[in-house]
Amino acid sequence: MSKYFNRRNIDFLLYEVFDVMSLGKYDYFKRQKKDTYDLIVDSAAQLAEKELRPYFVEMDRKEPQFEGGKVKVHPQVRNLMKEFGEGGWISADGSTEFGGQQLPLTLTSCTQFIFGAANYSASVFPFLSAGAARLLSKFGTDKLKSEYIPKLYSGEWQGTMAMTEPQAGSSLGDITTSADPLDDEGTVYKISGQKIYISAGDHDGVDNVVHLMLARIKGAPIGTKGLSLFVVPQKRYNEKGQPIDNNVVTSGIFHKMGYKGAPIVQLEFGGGEGCFGFLVGKPNHGLAHMFQMMNEARIAVGLSAASIASAAYYASLEYANERPQGRTLDNKEAVNPQSLIIEHADVKRMLLFQKSIVEGSQSLLMQCAYYADMAKAEKEASQEIFKLVLDLLTPVAKSFPSEMGIHSTSAAIQIFGGAGYCQDFPVEQYFREMRIHTIHEGTTGIHALDLLGRKIVMGGGIAFRAFTEEVTKVIKKSKLEITALSRYGTQLDDVLFRLQNITMKLSTQAMNEKKDVFLADATAYLELFGIVAIGWQWLMQANIAQKGLEANPEDKFYQSKLHTMRYYFEYELPKSEGLITRLNSSDHVTLEADSKTIL
C-alpha cells in the first residue's frame, strides 16, 4: 500500500492542534467520544483503501461515456455509493433530526481528506449527495425532507448542485432557467432551461439524480435577487407514489483534462413534457440558501486540493527514497554507487515545499471546519464571531491550496523527472486533477473580489480585526512562551503588520477613490493573505510541536513539523515581500491597459 496521507498528522491536527474533543462540551456534539472518532478515521482509511484507491487510475483511463442519452460511469461508482451510504458516510455531518450523525466538520474534514487523497474523482459522488441533503434538511419542507434525504443518505440517489448555465458561470445573476408556478401554494413549478458543467449530473451508478438548482420564478427581479432554489429530480413520484420520468434530459458530456472519473454534464430541463421543480426555502432567496452548500463546497475544494497534493507528496517522497541518481558532493566519485535522490538538496527543497503546502493548507482547512463547528455549537450570541472569521477565511482556504496545489503537484512531477511526465506513475494524474480547483466553486479571481470587496470591508472591518486577533494570539504565544520560536513570531508579526497597513490603505481607497482601483489587485491581496494565513497555521502547529518535543525530544513527527515550519518561514513567507511592494504601488497597470490597444 502506497501512502497518500499521514495518519499521525490527522491525529495531531484533530486532537492536539484543534482539540476536537473539547467540542463535546456543547449540546450539539455531546454524544461524541474519542474512541468513536479514532474508529471513524480508521474506517475511513480502510474504506478509501478498499473502495476508492484501487480505481484511481482506471477511472481516469476509462472516463465516463455518453451513450444513448445516458452517462455511463465506472461500475465501481455504484458500489462505492452503496458502501458510503450504508457506512453512514453521506450522513456523517448531517443533523440527527433527519438521520444524520451530527459529527463535527473538524472530524469529517479528516475523513474527506483521506477520500480525496485516495481518489479525488470518486470522492466527489458521495460528497455532493451529502451537500444536497444538508441543504434540504436546512430549507426543505417536511415532505421534501422525508422524500429525498433518506435516499440521498443511503447512496441510492445522487445529489448535485446545478447552477452554471452557458451565459452564467461566474455571473450567477444572469441565470435564465425559469420556474412557472403549477399550484397555488407555490410549491411546485414547471422548470425550463439549460445547465452546464454539472458534476455527477447524470450517471448510471445511482437510481435517481436530484438537482439542487437555481432558477428564476416568472416575474422575479433580475440579477441574483431573483433566484430561487429548487429540487429537480431526474425521476419524480406521481400521485400514486410511482417514480416517473421528470424530463431532465442529458444533452452532452464534457471531456476534461483530469478529474475524469466524475462526469460533468449538460442538462436540458423541460424540453418536451413538463419538468417539475419543488421550491426549497423562500422564493428569491435561492442564492443565499445555496451559499450554505457553496461555502461548505468551497472549503471542500480547498480540502480536496490539499489532499491531492498530499497524495502527490507521498508518491514523490517514496520515489525519492528509492531512486538512485547522481551523487551528492560528499560522494562524488563515479566508482561509488549513486546517491538516492532524496539526498540532493534540491530534492529536499521540493519535498519540504510540498509538505509545507500540504500540511499548512490542511491545518487552515481544519481551522475553518473548527470555526464552522463552533458556529453551530455555540449559543446564538457567541456564534457571530466564528461565522465572521469563517466567512473571511473561506475564499482563502479555497484558493490557497488550489493555487499552490498546482505548484506542489508540479514539484512532485519534477522529483520524478521524465518518469513523472509518463502515465506509469500517478503524479501526472494528480497534476491534472489539481488544475480544476482554482476554477470550480468560483475562480480565484472571484474569491479575491469576495475577500477584498466584501469580507474585508463588511461591518467596518470587524471580521478582519477578529482574524488579526486570532493570529496575534499565536504570535504572542511564540514570542512570550516558546523561546525557540520567538524569531518566527516576530517574523510573522512583521508581515501581519504590513498586511494590516495594506488593508487599511485599500479600505480607505474603497471609500475615497474609484472602486476599480480598490479592487484591481484583489488577487495579489488574496495571495498575500494566504501566505500570512498559512504562516499563522504553521506557527500554531510549531508551538504545539515544540511543547511536544520538550516532553519527548526524540519524536520525529514533531521534529519534522518544526523543520517544515522553518522551511515555510525561510522560503515561502518571504514571497510576501514582492506582493507587498506591488500592493503598495500606485501604478494602475492593469486598469490602464486598454483592451483595444494594449492587449
Added chain:
Amino acid sequence: MSKYFNRRNIDFLLYEVFDVMSLGKYDYFKRQKKDTYDLIVDSAAQLAEKELRPYFVEMDRKEPQFEGGKVKVHPQVRNLMKEFGEGGWISADGSTEFGGQQLPLTLTSCTQFIFGAANYSASVFPFLSAGAARLLSKFGTDKLKSEYIPKLYSGEWQGTMAMTEPQAGSSLGDITTSADPLDDEGTVYKISGQKIYISAGDHDGVDNVVHLMLARIKGAPIGTKGLSLFVVPQKRYNEKGQPIDNNVVTSGIFHKMGYKGAPIVQLEFGGGEGCFGFLVGKPNHGLAHMFQMMNEARIAVGLSAASIASAAYYASLEYANERPQGRTLDNKEAVNPQSLIIEHADVKRMLLFQKSIVEGSQSLLMQCAYYADMAKAEKEASQEIFKLVLDLLTPVAKSFPSEMGIHSTSAAIQIFGGAGYCQDFPVEQYFREMRIHTIHEGTTGIHALDLLGRKIVMGGGIAFRAFTEEVTKVIKKSKLEITALSRYGTQLDDVLFRLQNITMKLSTQAMNEKKDVFLADATAYLELFGIVAIGWQWLMQANIAQKGLEANPEDKFYQSKLHTMRYYFEYELPKSEGLITRLNSSDHVTLEADSKTIL
C-alpha cells in the same frame, strides 16, 4: 485562422532589437538579404498553417501506438518530414559546405518559434534531424557525412539524440551502453545496451532512424570522461550498399501527459545479431561533442516553451475578447448586457502576465541565438566573449521560459474558466505540453547547478562580469538617453546590484565553505537570475519601442510593448525580493533536513 504568434513581434526582435541584417558584414552570413529573410518567415508561417496546425489536436488525441514491434505515428508525420526536407527547413542553419543554408540562428529561432506555437509535438521531428545533421557535420568523418546528412536534410531519415538509460538520466556519467571495436581503425563498433525516453526514437514516418548516441568503448574510463559519441542507425548499409537491419529493437513506448504527438521510446541495441555503431569525433570526447547538440537543444527547449505559451496567450486573448461574463464596476446594473471578460482588471492582469513571459522569454532566446551567431561569425579572438555569455545564459534561457511557461499556460486556462479545463479548447493541451520542458534536456535543478556551480565561477567569474556589462549598457541607455524609462533603469540597476552581491557572497562560499552550502539554493539563484535577465530584455525592448514611439506616437505595437514592460517591472521584477531575502539567509534548511527523520 486563430493567431498563435505575433508576426510584428518577430520583425521587431529580428530587425529592430537584434538587427539581424548587421550579421551580413561577416563572411559567414554574407549572402543574406532582408527580402530573403522576410520571405523565409512568411514561408514558415504558411508551412506551419498548412502542415502543422491542422493536426495539433488530432496528434494529441490519436497518440502514437506500439504495434508489432514498430511505432506508428500520425500519417501527417511523413508528409511534414517531406515538406520540411524539401523546403530546406531541416538544413536551414547547417553549413553550406554540406548542403545547409547557413542562415543565422537569430532567424531560424523565429521560424522554430512559429513551428512550436503551431504544433509543438510535430515541430520536434524535423528539429531533431537538424540537430543530428549539425553534429555529424561538425564531428563526423567524410564518409558519415555523405551517407547521413543528405538523408537527414531531405526528411527521409529521422535523427535523434540517444542518451538516457534507465539508471542514467540526469547522471550521464553512469551510462553503461557499451561499444566494442570491430575494426582496427576504431571506426566501427558493436553496440549493446538500452536507451529510454528517446524522442522520435522509432516511427513509421521515415525510412530510417539515426541515433546520435552516447556509449562507452570497452576499457574506457568510468564517468563522463569515458563516453564516446556514435551514430547508430536502425538500418545500415552492407558492403554492397544495400540497407540491412542493424538490430536496434524498439521494446516499448511511454504514454505521456502531453507532447503526445511525438513518441518517446525504449530501445534495445544489439540484443540478437550485431548492432553497428560508427564513432563520431574523438573517443571519450562524446559528451563534449554531444553538448554541441545539447546546448542548441536547450535553447530550443526554451524557445518551444515560449512558443507554446505564445499560442496559449493568443487563445486566451481571443476568448477574452469574445466571452461576455459579469459586469465591470462602471456597468454594474444587471439589466445591462454583460461586459467582455477582457474588461475585467484581473483578466487584463493574466493577459499582461502571459505577454510579459512570452515576449520577454522570446527576446532572451533571440539574444542567445544572436550570441551564437556572433560566436560563429566573429574571428577567433573575438568569439570568446560571445561564447562565454551564451554559455552563462543557456541554463537561464532554457529554464525561465519552461518554469514560467507552466504559470503562463495555467493563466490561459484560468481566463477560460471551466471551458479551459475541457478539451473543447486548446489551452488544456498547451498546459500539458508545457510541463515537459522543465524536465527534458536537463531538469531545472540540473541547470541551476550548471549555472551556479560551473558557469558563474568559470574563469574567475569572467562570464558573469561580461553579462553584467551587457545589462549595464541597457540600463545606462535608459537612464541617460530615455527620460521616460529612467526609473525602470534605476529599478533594474538595483536588482542587478543585489544579484551581484549575492553572486559574490556565493562565490566566496564556494571557496571557503563546504560546496554543499554554496550550491544548496542554486535553484533559487537561477530563478533570481532569470527574473533579472528577462528584466534586461524588457528594458532593451522598451528602449527601442520608446524611440519608435517618438517617431510614430500612435503605434499600438510600441505602446503595448511599453505597457507590458511596465507590467513586468511592477508585478514580476518585485518577485526578486523574496528570493534575495532567502539567498541572503544563512539558515541551511534543506541541507539540514535529514532524509530519515524530517522527510
